[in-house]
Amino acid sequence: MEEKSLDVLTPGPDESAIDTSRFTSPDIDIEKALAEVLADVMCVERVSVDSHFFDDLGANSLVMAHFCARVRKRADLPSASMKDIYRHPTIRSLATGLANAAPVGPSVPPPTEVVTPIGTVWFALCGTLQFLLFAGYSFLAGLVAARGYAWVSAGSGVIDVYLRSFVFGGVGFVGLCTFPIAAKWLLIGRWKSCNFPVWGLTYLRFWTVKVLIHANPMIFFVGNPLYVLYLRALGARIGKGVTILSRSVPVCTDLLTVGAGTVIRKDSFFVCYRAHAGRIQTGRVTLGRDVFIGEMTVLDIDTSMGDGAQLGHTSTLYSGQAVPDGQRWHGSPAQLTQHDYLRIGPATCGTLRRAGFGLITVLQLFLLYVPLSVGGAYMLVTLVPALHNRLVPGTAELTSLGLCIDALVLSLLLFFGLVVVGLAVLFTVPRLLNLVVKPDKIYPLYGFHYSVHRAIGRMTNIKFFAWLLGDSSYIVHYLRGLGYDLSRVEQTGSNFGTEVQHETPFLCSVGSGTMVADGLSIINADYSSTSFRVSRASIGSHNFLGNNIAYPSGARTGENCLLATKVMVPLEGEVREGVGLLGSPCFEIPRTVERDSRFDHLRTGDKLRRNLAAKNHYNIRSMLFFLLVRWLHIFVLTMLGLASAELYSSYGHVVIAAFLVLSLGFTAVYFVLVERGIAAFRALQPQVCSIYDPYFWWHERLWKVPDTYLDIFNGTPFKNVIWRMLGVRIGSRVFDDGCYVTERTLTTIGNDCTLNAGSKIQCHSQEDGTFKSDRSTLGAGCTIGVGAHVHYGVTMGAGSVLAPDSFLMKGEEVPQHARWGGNPATEMRDAPHQPEALTRTAQRLRRCRR
Numbered sequence: 001m002e003e004k005s006l007d008v009l010t011p012g013p014d015e016s017a018i019d020t021s022r023f024t025s026p027d028i029d030i031e032k033a034l035a036e037v038l039a040d041v042m043c044v045e046r047v048s049v050d051s052h053f054f055d056d057l058g059a060n061s062l063v064m065a066h067f068c069a070r071v072r073k074r075a076d077l078p079s080a081s082m083k084d085i086y087r088h089p090t091i092r093s094l095a096t097g098l099a100n101a102a103p104v105g106p107s108v109p110p111p112t113e114v115v116t117p118i119g120t121v122w123f124a125l126c127g128t129l130q131f132l133l134f135a136g137y138s139f140l141a142g143l144v145a146a147r148g149y150a151w152v153s154a155g156s157g158v159i160d161v162y163l164r165s166f167v168f169g170g171v172g173f174v175g176l177c178t179f180p181i182a183a184k185w186l187l188i189g190r191w192k193s194c195n196f197p198v199w200g201l202t203y204l205r206f207w208t209v210k211v212l213i214h215a216n217p218m219i220f221f222v223g224n225p226l227y228v229l230y231l232r233a234l235g236a237r238i239g240k241g242v243t244i245l246s247r248s249v250p251v252c253t254d255l256l257t258v259g260a261g262t263v264i265r266k267d268s269f270f271v272c273y274r275a276h277a278g279r280i281q282t283g284r285v286t287l288g289r290d291v292f293i294g295e296m297t298v299l300d301i302d303t304s305m306g307d308g309a310q311l312g313h314t315s316t317l318y319s320g321q322a323v324p325d326g327q328r329w330h331g332s333p334a335q336l337t338q339h340d341y342l343r344i345g346p347a348t349c350g351t352l353r354r355a356g357f358g359l360i361t362v363l364q365l366f367l368l369y370v371p372l373s374v375g376g377a378y379m380l381v382t383l384v385p386a387l388h389n390r391l392v393p394g395t396a397e398l399t400s401l402g403l404c405i406d407a408l409v410l411s412l413l414l415f416f417g418l419v420v421v422g423l424a425v426l427f428t429v430p431r432l433l434n435l436v437v438k439p440d441k442i443y444p445l446y447g448f449h450y451s452v453h454r455a456i457g458r459m460t461n462i463k464f465f466a467w468l469l470g471d472s473s474y475i476v477h478y479l480r481g482l483g484y485d486l487s488r489v490e491q492t493g494s495n496f497g498t499e500v501q502h503e504t505p506f507l508c509s510v511g512s513g514t515m516v517a518d519g520l521s522i523i524n525a526d527y528s529s530t531s532f533r534v535s536r537a538s539i540g541s542h543n544f545l546g547n548n549i550a551y552p553s554g555a556r557t558g559e560n561c562l563l564a565t566k567v568m569v570p571l572e573g574e575v576r577e578g579v580g581l582l583g584s585p586c587f588e589i590p591r592t593v594e595r596d597s598r599f600d601h602l603r604t605g606d607k608l609r610r611n612l613a614a615k616n617h618y619n620i621r622s623m624l625f626f627l628l629v630r631w632l633h634i635f636v637l638t639m640l641g642l643a644s645a646e647l648y649s650s651y652g653h654v655v656i657a658a659f660l661v662l663s664l665g666f667t668a669v670y671f672v673l674v675e676r677g678i679a680a681f682r683a684l685q686p687q688v689c690s691i692y693d694p695y696f697w698w699h700e701r702l703w704k705v706p707d708t709y710l711d712i713f714n715g716t717p718f719k720n721v722i723w724r725m726l727g728v729r730i731g732s733r734v735f736d737d738g739c740y741v742t743e744r745t746l747t748t749i750g751n752d753c754t755l756n757a758g759s760k761i762q763c764h765s766q767e768d769g770t771f772k773s774d775r776s777t778l779g780a781g782c783t784i785g786v787g788a789h790v791h792y793g794v795t796m797g798a799g800s801v802l803a804p805d806s807f808l809m810k811g812e813e814v815p816q817h818a819r820w821g822g823n824p825a826t827e828m829r830d831a832p833h834q835p836e837a838l839t840r841t842a843q844r845l846r847r848c849r850r
Contacts, residue, residue: 024050030095033077038091041067049091054590061589062772062793065811072815072827081826082809086582086589117752118199118278123733126199127717133208135661142656146648148172152378161378162371169370173217180212181233184253190235191254191272193302193836195281198735198754199717206280207715210251222247223454224361225354225446231256239289240351241529243445246270248758252282259289259307261529263342267521267550269786270299274319274804275737275754276783283835288325292342295523296550298332298758298787298805302835310341313523313550314568314584316787316805318821320833330568332584332805332823339572343554347444347531357446407642411635419627423465427481430456434483434506442533450532453504453525460505468626470498470518471700472619473612485509487541492603493615494691494766496520498703504534511541511559517766518703519548526553540577544768548760548789557581562591562767566789566807566823583807584823592768599690603769611692618697626704629674633706636670637663667709672725675705675744683727683745686774696771699764703742714738714757723749731780739784743773743792750780750798758787765792765810772810779816803828 026032026049039047041063053059059067064085071080078098088097148168155161187205196202218230223245228238234253239260246264250256252272264270270293273282283301287293291305294313303317311317312330323329330337436452443449460482469475475496476489483505489495490513497518502508503525510516516539524537537553539545546565556570562580563569570576570586580589602611644659678701689695713719719736726744731751738757741747746763749755761784764773774793778784782796785804796802796814803821814820819828 023048024092026091028095030077030099031091033074034071034091034095037070037074037077038067041070047091049095051090053085053089055089061809062811065793065809066813069811069813072813079827082812082824083583083587083826086587117733118197120732123199123717126204129204130207130716131718135657138660139653139657142660143653144172144175146653146656148374149378152374153382161375165371165375165378166366169374170366172374173365173370177216177218177230180209180216181230183212184209184234191252191282193255193283195279195835195837197279198275199733203280206251210715213249213251216249219247219249221361225358226361229358241349241354243527243529245527250285255282255284255301257284257286259287259291261290262287262293263291263527263529264293265295265297265313265523265527267295268293268297268299269758269804271757271786272301274301274786275735275756276801277781277799278733278735278752278754281835281837283319283837290529294330294341294550295521295552296548296787298785300786300804301837302833312337312339312341312568312571313552314566314823316584316803316823318803318833319835330585332568332807333803333821335585337585341571342528344526344528344531344533345442346528347442349444349446349530353444353446357450403639403642403646407635407639410642411631411638414638415631415634419464422462426459426462426465430460430505431483434504437504437534439507440533440535442531444531445527445529453532453534456504456506457502461501463499466496466500467498467704467706468623470496470500471703472623473616474619474623475500479505479508483508486512488512491612492691492769493612493619507534507536507553509536509538511539511543513542514539514544515766515768516545517547517565520545521550523550523552546765546767547762560591562589564589565762565765565791566805568823582824599692599769602690602692608692611690614694615692615697618694619700622697622701622704625701630706633667633670636666640666664709664712668713668722669725671706671709672722675702675726678702678705679727679745684743684773686746688770688772691766691769691771693771699771699773710740711738746773746775746792748775748777750778750782752781753778754781754783756784756786756788756804759784759789761790763792774810785821 023046026035031049035047035049039045042057042059047057051057053064061082065082068080068082068085071077080094080098084094084097088094152161152164152168155164187209213234218227221227221230227244228242231250231253232238236250236253236256236258238258241261242258244264245266246268247266248269248271250271255272256270270285272285273280281301285299285301286304288305288307288309290308292310294311294315296314297311298316300317300319302319303321305311305323306325308326309323310328311323311334314332315330315334316332317323318333321334323334328337328339328341329335330339433452433456437449465478466475469478471494473491473493476486476491479496479500480486485508492515494515496516499518500516500520502522507524508522522537525532525534535553537551537555539551540557540559540561542560543563545563546567548566549563549569551569552571554571556573556575557563558575558577560578561576564580564582566584567581568584568586570581576588578591580591582589602608640659640662644655647655687695710719710722713722715737720730720734723730723741723744728741728744729748731749731753733751734749734753734755736755739755739759739761741761743763747761761776763776764771772792776790776792776794778796779798779800781799783801784790785802785806787805788802790802790808791810793811794808797816797818799817800814801819802808802825803819805823806821806825807823808820808825812825819832820826821828
């Protein structure tokens with residue numbers, strides 16, 4: 001593997017790429033200054049003020065990001081952003097555009113709240129108490145499970161075992177559901193707007209309640225009226241006829257108000273708290289009647305929407321924003337639009353229908369699923385000698401070879417049996433169910449068709465197979481087997497990433513030659529508070545889709561489009577073809593530039609066939625390797641389980657708690673070693689290469705290492721330890737509430753940074769057939785907002801803030817203590833909204849001084 005430095009990513013173009021015969025000299029001072037800066041960035045002697053940045057000079061977005069950063073450092077020049085570059089793609093037009101822009105005063109000074117580092121003792125104490133709470137919960141779970149198993153096993157006959165399973169399972173399920181509710185009211189009472197430091201005792205209570213709420217099995221009832229009842233029990237004020245499809249569970253529920261008839265689509269954040277500058281701030285989220293919240297949206301604290309208001313897909317309400325009654329907003333930050341996102345009429349769906357659906361769900365749960373789960377577990381232990389014998393004292397030895405053999409057989413049957421059976425079920429059952437749901441027909445919610453539609457979505461969105469087959473040619477066959485219409489596929493070896501989701505696979509069309517990165521969510525179902533409808537979503541041919549894109553049916557994009565990361569896909573206007581789209585709301589950018597097409601010759605003819613064959617062979621080895629990795633993990637856990645069963649008679653319930661703790665610890669260490677082992681315990685280096693370069697195939701292996709276990713450690717000091725083990729250069733006392741880092745060894749995070757849930761630091765980019773990666777650095781005390789995305793080659797100065805759901809583009813440099821936000825992110829010069837929690841604190845301080 002050839003290592004490449006950052007200089008590889010931003011070289012000056014060949015002199016042949018610049019038409020010196022058409023050189024136009026600058027006329028005014030601002031043109032001269034801008035031209036000098038650009039020439040310096042591109043390492044050339046001079047540039048023409050009439051030359052197009054991308055078409056004539058051969059620059060790309062990373063080069064121009066560095067140009068903007070240099071311009072912002074010049075006191076004699078107005079600030080320039082990437083949006084300005086795309087709107088005014090020559091020096092002359094940029095100078096005119098910046099000069100004609102509304103006068104911009106100096107930035108508002110940063111907020112007075114700064115990160116006050118908490119002592120390392122409190123940091124360590126909080127982690128210790130969190131571990132003890134987890135161990136205590138594990139012991140309690142083990143105690144209940146053991147007593148329940150003993151009581152169920154005392155039954156005689158199938159009927160008796162079923163009845164005992166029904167009683168124990170039902171009581172256990174109710175206990176699991178009500179325990180977090182009781183803990184919330186006992187530890188917190190009613191949530192109020194407040195702010196408190198992380199790692200303290202108040203934070204420990206907050207974290208305990210948050211973890212219990214997220215672990216509640218009621219989360220499986222998202223999209224069901226029962227889930228609304230659960231949120232009401234936690235203190236949320238929710239009206240009649242509300243439909244919530246997002247699995248992002250609100251934590252500070254007393255601060256959530258949702259009016260009757262409101263619809264909240266999936267992947268929306270409305271958690272009623274945020275982490276900022278080392279503190280937790282809680283605040284209200286208020287939604288009126290008949291509100292519509294689109295997919296992949298973020299509602300910050302202290303936001304509100306009036307009756308009948310709408311917030312489109314891939315949009316954000318920043319703290320302090322309020323949407324008036326009846327208005328439709330979209331974008332990040334949200335702004336007024338005329339597009340109607342509620343595209344489906346109502347159906348008959350009253351209180352009786354909702355109550356009946358909830359009742360049927362409860363009956364299915366308690367009469368079918370719970371007894372089968374508990375009774376099935378009992379029968380499994382009874383019928384499998386490897387399990388049954390070890391629960392009988394003195395029947396087996398812990399150190400015997402039989403333990404390994406039994407674990408080997410059980411893990412092989414369990415893992416590979418589920419893989420084979422799972423594929424067979426996925427390719428047959430959803431197709432049969434799909435015969436029931438007709439496209440473009442409106443059905444009422446909470447009926448038979450709704451249940452079938454939800455079942456199709458749950459089954460076909462299983463992540464395991466997309467993870468296994470993604471980033472290879474074989475994902476195409478898998479998606480086609482699910483029901484995707486992929487027309488005449490032009491294999492690239494990277495047609496789809498490892499994260500693809502949909503409402504129904506049978507109404508997804510993707511044109512030939514299209515490539516999709518990770519995080520695609522195809523929205524081919526529309527919802528109102530009473531009805532739903534499925535319809536076809538079509539992606540044109542020869543498109544490239546970046547990361548984390550919600551692609552709805554009716555999108556106004558055609559062939560040969562570049563959809564940038566986190567772009568808001570347009571639903572109105574003319575059909576876009578042959579262009580790139582960036583931002584939320586989106587605007588046009590070049591589809592491609594000369595510098596990014598340097599490897600296109602490898603994507604045609606004999607070279608493509610040879611490269612694709614080599615990549616396919618490499619990907620097969622990768623898939624077999626990761627099947628072995630996943631099975632070996634199951635094998636070790638099976639051995640621990642059998643050993644625990646054998647030791648149970650001697651040590652009792654402590655063994656079960658120890659098994660749960662050891663399993664979690666082993667999982668983390670095991671996958672850390674797998675990832676570091678693939679990289680030979682070396683750090684990555686910045687790269688630019690073709691997707692047919694063996695380096696890229698090796699890099700794809702790193703993306704496949706399972707890392708969902710990281711979510712368990714969110715909000716704890718242990719997350720920092722794991723990041724450090726994975727190679728992240730991370731400082732002390734970093735608060736990570738759910739950030740994801742793709743290239744660990746290319747990422748640097750300073751002391752006392754605050755990383756919010758759903759945020760992402762991505763140190764790479766794939767654009768058509770070109771792969772690029774570079775380092776990203778967060779200075780001490782930085783804050784990354786909920787759902788924000790940091791791209792590669794980025795530097796954030798100490799104490800800077802990136803607002804929620806923002807997209808900080810590649811190559812950007814954020815000054816110290818600056819506030820940036822938006823998609824794409826730019827400097828936020830207006831005065832920051834002061835949350836209610838801070839206002840109350842300031843008022844209390846003023847009263848104390850009097």
